[in-house]
Amino acid sequence: MPSSTLLFVVVGLALLGYYVGRQRAVSAAIAAGPRSFHSLPGYHGGYVALWCALPALTLLVLWQVLEPAWLRSSVLDSLPETMQALPDDQLGLVYNDIRNIVEGNVTGEAPSSPEVAAAAERYSSLKASSRKLAAAAVVVLGVLVLAWAYRRIRADFRARNRVEKAIELLLIAASCVAILTTIGIFLSVFVEALRFFQQVSLLDFLFGLSWSPQTAIREDQIGAAGAFGAVPLFAGTLLISGLAMLVAVPVGLMSAIYLSEYASRRFRAYAKPMLEILAGIPTVVYGYFAALTVAPLLRGLGESIGLDVASESALGTGLVMGIMIIPFVSSLSDDVITAVPQALRDGSYGLGATRSETIRNVVFPAALPGIVGAVLLAVSRAIGETMIVVMAAGLAANLTANPLEAVTTVTVQIVMLLTGDQEFDSAKTLAAFALGLVLFVVTLALNVVALRVVRRYREQYE
Amino acid sequence: MSSRSTLSVKEAVARGIARRYRNEAIFRALGLGALLIGLGFLAFFFYTLVGNGYTALEQTRIRLDVELDAAVIDPEATRNPETLRGADYQRLARDALGRLFPEVTSRADLRALYALLSAGAGIELQQLVVNDPAAIGETRTLWLLADDDVDVIVKGQAPRDVPETDRRMDDRQLRWLTALEQQGRVDLQFNRYFFTRGDSRDPELAGIWGATVGSFFMLLVTLALSFPLGVATAVYLEEFAPRNRWTDLIEVNINNLAAVPSIVFGLLGLALFINVFGLPRSAPVVGGLVLSLMTLPVIIIASRAALTAVPPSIREAALGVGASKMQMVLHHVLPLAMPGMLTGTIIGMARALGESAPLLMIGMVAFIVDVPDSPVSPATALPVQVYLWADSPERAFVERTSAAIVVLLLFLLVMNAAAILLRKRFERRY
Numbered sequence: 105m106p107s108s109t110l111l112f113v114v115v116g117l118a119l120l121g122y123y124v125g126r127q128r129a130v131s132a133a134i135a136a137g138p139r140s141f142h143s144l145p146g147y148h149g150g151y152v153a154l155w156c157a158l159p160a161l162t163l164l165v166l167w168q169v170l171e172p173a174w175l176r177s178s179v180l181d182s183l184p185e186t187m188q189a190l191p192d193d194q195l196g197l198v199y200n201d202i203r204n205i206v207e208g209n210v211t212g213e214a215p216s217s218p219e220v221a222a223a224a225e226r227y228s229s230l231k232a233s234s235r236k237l238a239a240a241a242v243v244v245l246g247v248l249v250l251a252w253a254y255r256r257i258r259a260d261f262r263a264r265n266r267v268e269k270a271i272e273l274l275l276i277a278a279s280c281v282a283i284l285t286t287i288g289i290f291l292s293v294f295v296e297a298l299r300f301f302q303q304v305s306l307l308d309f310l311f312g313l314s315w316s317p318q319t320a321i322r323e324d325q326i327g328a329a330g331a332f333g334a335v336p337l338f339a340g341t342l343l344i345s346g347l348a349m350l351v352a353v354p355v356g357l358m359s360a361i362y363l364s365e366y367a368s369r370r371f372r373a374y375a376k377p378m379l380e381i382l383a384g385i386p387t388v389v390y391g392y393f394a395a396l397t398v399a400p401l402l403r404g405l406g407e408s409i410g411l412d413v414a415s416e417s418a419l420g421t422g423l424v425m426g427i428m429i430i431p432f433v434s435s436l437s438d439d440v441i442t443a444v445p446q447a448l449r450d451g452s453y454g455l456g457a458t459r460s461e462t463i464r465n466v467v468f469p470a471a472l473p474g475i476v477g478a479v480l481l482a483v484s485r486a487i488g489e490t491m492i493v494v495m496a497a498g499l500a501a502n503l504t505a506n507p508l509e510a511v512t513t514v515t516v517q518i519v520m521l522l523t524g525d526q527e528f529d530s531a532k533t534l535a536a537f538a539l540g541l542v543l544f545v546v547t548l549a550l551n552v553v554a555l556r557v558v559r560r561y562r563e564q565y566e
Numbered sequence: 567m568s569s570r571s572t573l574s575v576k577e578a579v580a581r582g583i584a585r586r587y588r589n590e591a592i593f594r595a596l597g598l599g600a601l602l603i604g605l606g607f608l609a610f611f612f613y614t615l616v617g618n619g620y621t622a623l624e625q626t627r628i629r630l631d632v633e634l635d636a637a638v639i640d641p642e643a644t645r646n647p648e649t650l651r652g653a654d655y656q657r658l659a660r661d662a663l664g665r666l667f668p669e670v671t672s673r674a675d676l677r678a679l680y681a682l683l684s685a686g687a688g689i690e691l692q693q694l695v696v697n698d699p700a701a702i703g704e705t706r707t708l709w710l711l712a713d714d715d716v717d718v719i720v721k722g723q724a725p726r727d728v729p730e731t732d733r734r735m736d737d738r739q740l741r742w743l744t745a746l747e748q749q750g751r752v753d754l755q756f757n758r759y760f761f762t763r764g765d766s767r768d769p770e771l772a773g774i775w776g777a778t779v780g781s782f783f784m785l786l787v788t789l790a791l792s793f794p795l796g797v798a799t800a801v802y803l804e805e806f807a808p809r810n811r812w813t814d815l816i817e818v819n820i821n822n823l824a825a826v827p828s829i830v831f832g833l834l835g836l837a838l839f840i841n842v843f844g845l846p847r848s849a850p851v852v853g854g855l856v857l858s859l860m861t862l863p864v865i866i867i868a869s870r871a872a873l874t875a876v877p878p879s880i881r882e883a884a885l886g887v888g889a890s891k892m893q894m895v896l897h898h899v900l901p902l903a904m905p906g907m908l909t910g911t912i913i914g915m916a917r918a919l920g921e922s923a924p925l926l927m928i929g930m931v932a933f934i935v936d937v938p939d940s941p942v943s944p945a946t947a948l949p950v951q952v953y954l955w956a957d958s959p960e961r962a963f964v965e966r967t968s969a970a971i972v973v974l975l976l977f978l979l980v981m982n983a984a985a986i987l988l989r990k991r992f993e994r995r996y
Binding site for chain 1: 579586587589590593594596597598599600601603604605607608611614615794795798799801802803806807815816819820821822823825826827828829830831833834836837838842844859862863866890891892916917919920921922923926927929931949950952953956957964967968971974975978982
């Protein structure tokens with residue numbers, strides 16, 4: 105029985121449990137009289153259903169998780185001695201062969217050896233019996249706990265409290281997923297990065313000036329060792345993000361000021377959502393735009409005034425990324441500027457200041473912490489942005505500060521290192537995780553600092 | 567003395583006033599200018615996209631009188647579907663084209679002539695015969711699919727009047743095409759393949775349906791996971807959680823997760839779901855898992871805002887008539903907060919639909935022709951399809967990329983409009 109059917113069976117059992125539990129509660133209530141009845145019949149049903157479903161589902165999940173490991177060890181144990189003596193990775197290949205044969209992934213090809221064919225036979229029979237056993241165990245367990253819970257139902261049984269406790273536990277479990285995600289991100293990236301740093305020293309990675317992560321096909325190839333100095337990547341990321349901020353901060357800030365201080369309500373009601381459309385456009389679209397429209401445009405422009413602009417120049421990429429970030433800066437700053445109390449403005453007007461003087465000398469300083477926070481968040485967005493740079497920035501690591509040349513970024517290299525087929529243990533693929541760790545830590549730090557700045561320096565009015 | 571000093575202040579102010587007003591006007595103009603830069607870019611953006619993309623709705627076809635020759639399709643007259651499917655239909659289409667140009671005889675010339683037809687022409691003939699075996703032996707007048715090189719010439723995207731070396735088509739092919747056009751045999755017709763097929767190396771056969779289905783499966787998984795989890799987390803944090811360090815930790819965590827770059831989630835998916843759990847690469851289910859972890863913070867934050875907006879009087883009233891805390895939440899607070907939660911969920915889904923960076927990490931960039939039929943079969947997603955096509959060198963993919971982007975943006979528009987409608991329809995002011 106496949107696990108999806110089994111899942112339906114468990115759900116069916118739970119529904120049955122709900123129904124019989126409810127029935128029993130109703131008849132118990134009739135027998136005992138309504139006064140002595142503690143919980144509504146539905147809660148009794150829910151109690152039985154929960155008791156039936158949760159243990160059965162737990163068993164099902166455990167089975168699913170443990171089954172592959174158990175199958176693997178028992179199939180490999182049955183292989184002849186000579187094959188068991190193989191190194192681990194080759195044994196893994198043999199095991200993959202066996203599974204491919206069973207799952208019919210091999211097209212018209214005979215098994216490589218009779219041993220493998222026999223093992224495949226064994227694998228499929230083991231798997232079939234495991235499935236049968238799982239079905240039986242889950243159903244029996246479900247029925248047993250259902251019966252147990254059913255027998256507990258009495259008129260004075262506090263079913264509601266128990267059901268509510270169970271729901272609350274489920275809620276708590278759900279809220280832990282966020283924590284688990286963070287732990288998962290940190291562990292998965294950190295563990296792989298550690299493996300990378302066993303091969304390449306941390307100092308070489310952080311301060312090396314040359315990045316060429318190719319893996320050698322032959323030992324004696326030139327540059328076989330590869331170079332993992334990430335400084336050119338950091339520099340490229342900073343260059344592109346810097347250009348993006350040069351576009352986004354003035355434009356975003358001035359738009360926010362105009363929208364909050366000058367624009368009429370009607371104009372604001374249309375212009376603000378329009379500007380926010382920019383934030384909703386997928387980044388891959390910006391990437392397409394940067395690569396196919398902006399880059400040729402800049403190149404043509406450069407040629408006409410005698411400048412040599414690379415077709416994957418940092419300038420074009422930064423420009424488009426800046427446009428992407430405009431709504432981010434503007435809507436965050438808009439919130440902060442609107443939060444500055446009107447009394448401050450009125451005081452300034454009363455002294456005879458013009459609107460722009462009020463904005464520059466009163467509103468802006470008051471809103472500054474929030475604006476700095478917004479800019480820091482925008483920087484963290486720019487650093488982590490992937491699609492625009494993958495499509496429009498260069499691939500080769502190039503340590504330069506000239507915005508007309510092509511540079512590469514951390515995210516581009518992560519994508520380049522991890523797309524396509526490659527073995528998972530080479531320094532090349534692991535380097536991607538080291539870069540990912542840097543990215544994670546830096547964006548996290550920027551985020552924490554941004555929140556700190558906002559909290560610490562916020563002016564408290566009233 | 568005093569009158570003199572007031573006069574000088576007055577004078578000073580009066581002297582400065584013109585400059586100050588000028589500065590005021592400049593500042594205001596700068597603000598408007600900044601806003602117009604953003605909006606102007608938006609307009610430019612849509613203008614280029616639609617301008618590049620609308621031509622993908624049509625596709626060049628060539629009218630040919632195809633003889634569905636029984637000797638080629640089914641020489642033994644078995645009418646066996648297997649035989650019918652396996653016949654060389656491309657040859658039929660080629661022969662039909664060749665009959666129009668009897669003067670073309672050399673092998674090299676013929677090959678150049680046949681290159682005007684797409685490989686899809688044979689597929690179309692095959693479908694026709696398999697669906698209607700009675701057509702065998704007849705001669706039919708059919709509009710058959712042309713090659714993408716022909717297509718870009720007919721649409722005027724590639725110039726005709728440049729030296730031969732600068733064109734994908736040589737002089738004789740262009741001459742034949744002109745001859746066909748003069749006979750009225752070349753026309754632009756609705757490009758239904760774009761909406762019904764998966765990816766292909768031939769631009770004229772490539773479509774977005776495969777990617778759309780892949781995206782759909784992915785969003786299904788994302789919705790099924792992130793909506794219940796997000797709502798449950800928000801309810802717990804907002805209604806039940808005691809104020810202590812643990813809940814503070816969860817809150818800080820959620821806020822930070824919202825700011826983690828999406829590519830890092832892709833790394834998590836690769837290391838955890840694929841390498842540790844052994845889930846299949848390129849499968850929408852893995853993409854959905856990764857995207858749901860990404861959308862979770864968005865949904866939690868929106869749901870918490872919706873819960874806070876429910877006034878305490880409703881909670882107190884429920885508790886006052888004897889509801890337990892759980893009943894109060896499930897029967898009264900949650901239904902009132904649901905529109906806000908759904909709005910947040912739709913916005914989160916829209917973001918997940920447009921996301922592509924993490925999908926690159928988990929192998930969803932593979933070239934996949936088949937339309938996926940389940941969440942575990944290999945698939946790609948709409949934004950990833952855009953990325954793949956944007957990288958393709960053929961000129962004909964440019965319009966398809968733009969058209970795919972327009973379709974993607976339409977989906978996003980519909981989702982966001984739904985969110986706004988939902989908010990407008992159910993928004994309450996207490």
